[in-house]
Amino acid sequence: MVAIPAPADATSRLPRQLGLCILFGATAAVLLVLTVYPMIWLLIGSLHGKSGYGFSHFLELREKFAFTSILVNSWVFAVGSAGLALLVGITLAVLVSRTDVPFKRLARMTAILAFVSPPWLTAMAYVYIASPNAGFANLLLDQLFGVKPFNIQSMGGMIFVTALFLYSFVFLTVEAALASVDGSFEEAARVSGARPFTVVRTVTLPLVAPAVVSAAAFSVIIAWGLFAVPAILGMPARIYVFSTQLYLFLNAFPPRLELAAAMGVIFVATALVVGLLVRLARRQRGRSFAVLAGKGMKAAAMPLGRWRPAWAAFVVLVTVVAVAGPYVVVLWMSLNAQSFGGFSFASLSFANFHYVIFEYFAFWRITGNSLTIAAMEVAIVLLVATLVSYFVRRTNLPGRTLLQGAAMYTILVPSVAFLTAVMWAWIGSAAGLYGGLLLIAMTQAARSLPIATRNIGDGFGQIDRSLEEAASICGAGRARIAATVTLPLLRPVLFATFTLVALSALRDLNTPLFLGGGSTRSMTLPVLIFQLWSETRTGEAAALTIVLLLITLALFLPLSRAFRRIH
Structure with a gap:
């Protein structure tokens, strides 16, 4: 008998598949080290105590560290920041994508700069402007009217400054979703006599609801993980959230790693619950309607009429409050020899x-x-x-x-x-x-x-x-x-x-x-x-x-x- 050789492509396919499997295994090993291995140790650390495994660290959190108030503060901070960010981000996205508002390019550039800017920059700027005792705005108003109305080092201040960072994420997410929506649905609503606000409320926003839900959920999770803003604004006022309390545990002497692990597990569980709720909401939303057409027509810009100057002022205000103002203030601080309260060009160097x-x-x-x-x-x-x-x-x-x-x-x-x-x-x-x-x-x-x-x-x-x-x-x-x-x-x-x-x-x-x-x-x-x-x-x-x-x-x-x- 004469042996018939296997086809060349079949013999060469084996080492190729073997090499692919080896590369797959190497990638899986790297991911195991990078992402999976640490989370296993977090669970072990939260349960391991002097007398074995148990829930003693979770009980200590509840009994000795006012964990309930930290949990409430964390939820208020995250949900408040995400809510304000959604309000500003969705409003700007609709204005830029669906109306004839001026300064559209400025709005997009501001959102990009706010997204890439470090959050501590904005926090530092607003401490200089609105800290309760030495903020420039408070000192000026105290001299003029005898009042110091602003207190950025508060829960409201933390929410405000964090929203100035998070709104950019919401804006970029929702604007991208609006760009892919078939504008014929909105045109049909306008032809039927619906007012612009009604079109946005009943047609535009429902079509991008999955993007809005995702932006809201990730804004909450991002806010939970932020440290700079709660540290700069909240810790001086003894307002603690998850991130700052973890920092205190890890910087105690000796470090309370076991309590940090227990709080971290609660932290992760809370975030996973949010992720599950988002998944269920998106699935339910997907069952309620579907866009049948492929790439459709672009929606015509809705005229804002007499409200056009007011919405243009809103775009400019967001630019000043979120990016331009903080950048100018931090530059002034860097050149000013006085720490707070001074506004003299003679002190610049x-x-x-x-x-x-x-x-x-x-x-x-x-x-x-x-x-x-x-x-x-x-x-x-x-x-x-x-x-x-x-x-x-x-x-x-x-x-x-x-x-x-x-x-x-x-x-x-x-x-x-x-x-x-x-x-x-x-x-x-x-x-x-x-x-x-x-x-x-x-x-x-x-x-x-x-x-x-x-x-x-x-x-x-x-x-x-x-x-x-x-x-x-x-x-x-x-x-x-x-x-x-x-x-x-x-x-x-x-x-x-x-x-x-x-x-x-x-x-x-x-x-x-x-x-x-x-x-x-x-x-x-x-x-x-x-x-x-x-x-x-x-x-x-x-x-x-x-x-x-x-x-x-x-x-x-x-x-x-x-x-x-x-x-």
Whole structure:
């Protein structure tokens, strides 16, 4: 008998499939370390006590630390911030997408700047303006009318400042949804005689209800994870929420890691309940109606008539209150030799800049730390998110859905709860990662993976598979197809994701503050800014904030030009 050789493509397919499975396993192992392993340790830490496993730490929280008031404060802060952000963000999105309001480009630019600006910048600015005793506005009104009406260091102040950050997320989400809605539904309502407000209330907003629900839920979760605003505005007034109480537990002597773990578990459980409610709401909403048409007509801009100047003033007011005003105030603080209350041009100088750049002993090392962490985070996120998206979109391997879930679920976990989990996982590990730059980059990467995975996955979905199939017919393997066809087509999406992740890395305060161990070896610029502010060195903190913004601009202005050339 003569042996008949197997076809060449069949013999070559085996090592290709083996290599793909090995890469899949490696990606799963990385995700296990980044996202799953810390959460296992958070649960272990919350249950482990001196006499074994139990619920003693949860009972101690309830009995000794006024946990009920912290829980109420956290809900009031998160829901209030999200509610105000929804009101402003949805209003602006409808005005920009569906009316003839002026300054549309200004509204979009303001939302982008508010989204990428560090939350502590706005908090610092409003402390300078409206702190109860030394705020500039209060001192001015006290001299004129004998009253000090503003108190930004309150629950209302925390909600207001946080909403100025969150509204941008709501605006960008809802405006994107409005851009994809068929305008014929709204045109039909207007032709039938419905007034503009009625059209928006009964047609426009119901069509984008899933986007509104998602924006509301994620705004609540983001607010729960914020630390800078509650720390700067709430802690001086002894108003504690989840994030600030966790910070106090972790900075106690000795650190109360077990109580932090117990609170973190409650934190995560609360967020998961919100996520479940959102899922149920979206499913119920999806059953109530469906858009039958594909890409439809663009809705005509509704005339605002005599209300046009008032809504234009609203757009300008949001710009001033959310972005322009805080930036100007922080710049003034950085140049002012007086900490609070002064408004004299004679006191302006570059002394604060000179100190933080040339006299502070560790400035250049700390700047290098920030850039190193950003570079490592970007590398981890782009590699892992691209592989996960490839496995989900371009293979039929079993377990790819679980892989995607491991990459995406951290979006439902509030930031400080996840940081507590990372501390439990690595603080006593023989790997020696705690307090180092690599662990900070890994943790920030785990937090950035959901958005990166979604963006890159959408990029894969926009690539016509016929291009890859043509390369396969010509004999190219998976690796060659990915290198010569898929990745070049993904380049704009990868570049946009790179920019978003790097911006997030440079402004992140929570991760290096909780995981850096307080050493200049792992300190970053946001942590140094927070440290200077905590020491009431407000001018130096403001100057360093301006320096961080200038570094960010110096990095990303050339990159934005390159992105436009790629696109």
